[in-house]
Amino acid sequence: MNMEELLSVYERFGSKAQEALDFARRNLKPQDGIKTTIVGVMPIENGVYVVHKDGSYEEFDGENLMDDVAMIGIAYDGHTFGVPLDHDYGEQRLLKEDEYPEDEHCLNEVDALLNWDFKGETEYLKQLGLAFELKEGHYLPTIPVFLAMYCHRKNLNMALSLAGAKKIDFSAYRWFAQRYSVGSAWLFSGYSGRLYYYYVNSAYRCQAVALWNPE
DSSP: OOHHHHHHHHHHHGGGHHHHHHHHHHHOOOBTTBOOOOOOOOOOOSEEEEEETTSOEEEOOSOOOOTTEEEEEEEETTEEEEEETTOEEEEEESBSOSOOOOOTTBOOHHHHHTOOOHHHHHHHHHHHOBSSOOOTTOBOOOHHHHHHHHHTHHHHHHHHHHTTOOOOOTTSEEEEEEEEETTEEEEEETTTTEEEEEETTSEEEEEOBBOOOOO
16 A cells, blocks of 8 residues: 555545554455555554453553453554563572573663563573573563553553552562673662663562564
8 A cells, every 4th residue: 555545545534544444454365366565554552451362452541341351461662562460470580590601682781772572582591591480471571671561550550450460569670581791681670760780690570571463
């Protein structure tokens, strides 16, 4: 779909244009071996979402029906992920050993702040020797993922509570799925609201997130 066609959709549907594009994306199928692509579809708005077990979702407003909730979704600047209801793993040391050599996953603060790949970084830590076992589909957040949660912490905790889940203690120290150097990884201090790196054999709170790709 080119720009002229997109403008035509907007002129016809006005404020409902995005809904019309979403409907077309869900239902339009390739025909005669030709791949059909719709461009220009904007990501969902930043915020907290209630994600149901059937895959449907709705923006959290405090009055949602909280039946069959699979997770609480977060959307932030085009990135989306979920917070499982059983998200809290308590205080855990991060890695089994503390002398793994430095590699391309050891990041300075700026690079760590740009890394949204929580799945890839968690899988990497598992290969190294994650010190505790995560449930299937659970991952540790990277820094920007947790900061998106922190940005929406009020509504996120309200949604978790209404869904019958434990609230997140944003005042705690907690690990990220990101190394800094030999024997150290990135850490959040809820007390000061700052980022640190510290020894991986220390026990701090661990928080699970999950994949969520709304369609």
